[in-house]
Amino acid sequence: MDLAFFLIQLLNGLQYGLLLFLVASGLTLIFGIMGIINLAHGSFYMIGAYLAWSLSSMTGSLTAAILIAIPLTVVLGMGLERLLIQHLYKRDHLYQVLLTYGLILVFEELRSVIWGDDVHGVAVPALLSHSIPLTENLSYPVYRLAISGVCLLLAAGLYFLIQKTRLGMMIRAGASNREMVQSLGIDIKLIYTLVFALGIALAAFAGMINAPLSSVFPNMGGGVLIICFVVVVIGGIGSVKGALIASLVIGLAETFGQVLVPELAGMVVYFLMAVVLVWRPEGLFGGRS
Amino acid sequence: MDKKQIAGYDRRGFLIGGTAIAGAAAAGILLPSGAALAQQAKLKVGLMLPYTGTFAKLGVAITNGFKLAIEERGGKLGGRDIEYFTVDDESNPAKAPENTSKLVQRDKVDVVIGTVHSGVAMGMAKVIRESGTLWINPNAGADEVTGPLCAPNIFRTSFSNWQTTYGLGKVVKGKGHKNVVFITWKYGAGEQAMGGFKEGFEKEGGKLIKELFVPFPQVEFQALLTEIASIKPDAVVAFFAGGGAAKFLKDYQAAGLKGKIPLYGSGFLTDGVLDAVGDAAEGIETTLHYADGLGTKKDDAFRLAYAKTYKQQPDVYAMQGYDAGQLLAAGMEAVKGNVSDKVGMIKAMETAKIDSPRGAWTLSKAHNPVQDMYLRKVVGKENKVQGVAWKALADPARGCKA
CATH class of the missing domain: 3.40.50.2300 (Response regulator)
Structure with a gap:
């Protein structure tokens, strides 16, 4: 590998890492901060992708599709939280696992009924559809770089929201002591509903802007679910910064793993997770609790 | 009405029916x-x-x-x-x-x-x-x-994985490609398809210079596409299917490799995904036992x-x-x-x-079917037949002792 290709692989790794952060960001909120184990995270990712596909083929524009779909997913998230999730805050994690596993099955079946079982493609918006030539035979798609930019913005926005705003303070306080926050006169129920909806919308948004790259197909959520949990576990529960760093580390490990140790490529990430768990069981940036 | 009574009746009815069936079955044995x-x-x-x-x-x-x-x-x-x-x-x-x-x-x-x-x-x-x-x-x-x-x-009544790519070796060599890279998922079907291609291609004097594997069922191909660009083979042969195939075709095009390094595959690469990939598959040639x-x-x-x-x-x-x-x-x-x-x-x-x-x-x-393997080419939304890549191809059935 000469220097040019090393740099391109570095770019691949960082870009993939940012993509991972985008997909895992919703889970960071819901699992990392609210403490709800949401196995259906991948389903919301899939729903986002399918919404992007069906709405963009109706409106002819991915941007329009995303603008219409985001309010829909927020409403979906709020509805689910009010109807189902809020009854489980005080219960054991096992109930959350059972409920959200059930949701996976429900959403898969609904997807099959509404949209069918075909593979679909979403066109890259014309403005971003060209590629930048890097070497004599390799170019880099602009859309991938644009997604990276969106991911960075999102990371900054989330960090700001959680660490620097009053709402973020209430969320963090609610996560560590729900009763205390409530007795201070803060409507913690509403805050939780909002945070859950935001997490769902983020997962769906990831599916939407990733749809032109990944295509849209049944069970596409299953593949991202596990890696999202790995991101949150390595990064540390409750840390947006940790999730970002973990995503980048995983992106690089996976990219260079495939190139340098192809025989073990499938294991590199999990090996990494095992090492982190032994070395720092609370994750890279997790608070000791 | 008393629910218990109904249940009791049902159970009795079921038992009577069951006995009758058992009796009939017993009689059947005697016949x-x-x-x-x-x-x-x-x-x-x-x-x-x-x-x-x-x-x-x-x-x-x-x-x-x-x-x-x-x-x-x-x-x-x-x-x-x-x-x-x-x-x-x-x-x-x-x-x-x-x-x-x-x-x-x-x-x-x-x-x-x-x-x-x-x-x-x-x-x-x-x-x-x-x-x-x-x-x-x-x-x-x-x-x-x-x-x-x-x-x-x-x-x-379908195919063996070996069958879908063995004939492709002759096709790819026939196009004048000598040094070729194979890319697939690291799982049974992918490895067997690769084995079939390698055998058919090297028999014709070609050389498989690199075998690239993506962990199954991952669909992030960027790292290996970059590696393909650095190896600069004469052609690339791929085995993917379904959503993964659609993504691979689009990524291959987006990376600027399409048109520079010809791409071939087993027919599953372009089957059932043509609506999803736009023009990313146009012109790609594959082999399979069926065609449009x-x-x-x-x-x-x-x-x-x-x-x-x-x-x-x-x-x-x-x-x-x-x-x-x-x-x-x-x-x-x-x-x-x-x-x-x-x-x-x-x-x-x-x-x-x-x-x-x-x-x-x-x-x-x-x-296993002894069947013709067709050479197909993606034209619009169809895998149009171009001819027969291998007449009456039989799987070697290695290890079959029956």
Whole structure:
């Protein structure tokens, strides 16, 4: 590998890492901060992708599709939280696992009924559809770089929201002591509903802007679910910064793993997770609790 | 009304009915199991296919194709009506032995039709080899099924993974490519497809300079595409299917490799994804045992009948299911519906010449189709046939001792 290709692989790794952060960001909120184990995270990712596909083929524009779909997913998230999730805050994690596993099955079946079982493609918006030539035979798609930019913005926005705003303070306080926050006169129920909806919308948004790259197909959520949990576990529960760093580390490990140790490529990430768990069981940036 | 009473009545009614059935069955044992009795009973067909999950669409297509073949024969085989027993195998290899046992032991089916996923097929093989039940595999391409695991009661109407790419070696070499890279998922089917290509390509004097693997079922290809660009091979050959294939084709184009380094593949690379990938697949040549635009009478009739019945176009999977129905029909007609004559049935099936939409085929000694592999080219939304890449290609059935 000469220097040019090393740099391109570095770019691949960082870009993939940012993509991972985008997909895992919703889970960071819901699992990392609210403490709800949401196995259906991948389903919301899939729903986002399918919404992007069906709405963009109706409106002819991915941007329009995303603008219409985001309010829909927020409403979906709020509805689910009010109807189902809020009854489980005080219960054991096992109930959350059972409920959200059930949701996976429900959403898969609904997807099959509404949209069918075909593979679909979403066109890259014309403005971003060209590629930048890097070497004599390799170019880099602009859309991938644009997604990276969106991911960075999102990371900054989330960090700001959680660490620097009053709402973020209430969320963090609610996560560590729900009763205390409530007795201070803060409507913690509403805050939780909002945070859950935001997490769902983020997962769906990831599916939407990733749809032109990944295509849209049944069970596409299953593949991202596990890696999202790995991101949150390595990064540390409750840390947006940790999730970002973990995503980048995983992106690089996976990219260079495939190139340098192809025989073990499938294991590199999990090996990494095992090492982190032994070395720092609370994750890279997790608070000791 | 008193609920308990109803329940009690029901239970009693059930017991009486059950006793009567048991009695009848006992009487049945005393009778000679002649053809006259067998013809009255329905033929029990077990469908073990994925009806949920990634391969749900394939499971449905196979079922549709199979039932179409039966319907064309008046809904009967060898004079017997059909009774279906359906199990959703979820493409889960871990549940395969249990699911197969459900059909074989609980439902006591006469024949099992299944499945799509090669790992599930391997689990089925174990149970089926022990029970001796007839098994027609309408898709799963694991080489082992008609290799080391072959048995008189095991049939396949689709392909072996080796078959889908062996002929491609000659095609790629014929285009003047000498140094080639193969890319696939790291799993059984991918490795076997690669093995078939390597054998066929190196026999022609080509050289497989690098084997690239993506962990299954991951679809992040950027790192390996970059590596392909740095290796600069004469051509790339790929084995992917479904959503992964769609993504690979688009990524290959977006990376600027399309048009610079020619891409070839087994037909699954471009089957069922052409609507999803836009022009990213245009012009790509693949080999498979089926193609669009064959224009034979049989194929046209099949496509028309399928479209009429199911309001959609058939694909390669529907065709394989259809042929599974045809193969079973050949066996059933030869023994006039008497399934207990298993030897006669197997003999009729292994010597049958199946008039398939893909073109007529026969079975190899290991019960895998000996079939023409077509060279196809993506033109618009079709995998247009270009000619025959390999006439009557037979899987070598390595390790088959039956």
